[in-house]
Amino acid sequence: MYTTVLALHSWIRWIALVAGVGATMATMRDSSGSSGAARADRWGLALVTTLDIQMLLGLLLYLAVSPNMAEIRANFGAAMKDPVARFWAVEHITSMMVAVIVTHVGRVLARKAASADAKRMRLFVCFAIATVLMFLAMPWPGLRAGRPLFRI
Helix, strand or coil: CHHHHHHHHHHHHHHHHHHHHHHHHHHHCCCCCHHHHHHHHHHHHHHHHHHHHHHHHHHHHHHHHCHHHHHHHHCHHHHCCCHHHHHHHHHHHHHHHHHHHHHHHHHHHHHCCCCHHHHHHHHHHHHHHHHHHHHHHCCCCCCCCCCCCCCC
16 A cells, blocks of 8 residues: 555656646736636636645655655654754655645635735745745655655
8 A cells, every 4th residue: 555655656746847837827817808817717716626645645655655654753853863853754744734724724824815816816825836946855866855756
């Protein structure tokens, strides 16, 4: 089960990244027409959906099926002294959870916006923050906690 969940989590991250960039770009474009606003809404929904799936898979890895996380949780004090273990135990999960929260908050704030421009700006800011957080918290190859780009 661990390898399946890990592979899914690894592959769906690419959909989440594309959705994050797409949602951010769609909100930057002129959405004065209904087609622009509809495009931004579709990208935003794709982003929220993929981030929610990623969060569920990540929490499943973090709390239940990952042997690495089980070891880190068992020796949390020692893990905080190891930069790689700290990345997985704190930095990765915190940044990704903040990205999910910011995305959801942005969609709620956009619904309450008084004008189309205010809605577009709220979505843009929140989607951009979430996308940057995703990029920063991913375990890119070559980094101290780096992992392969594609798991099989």
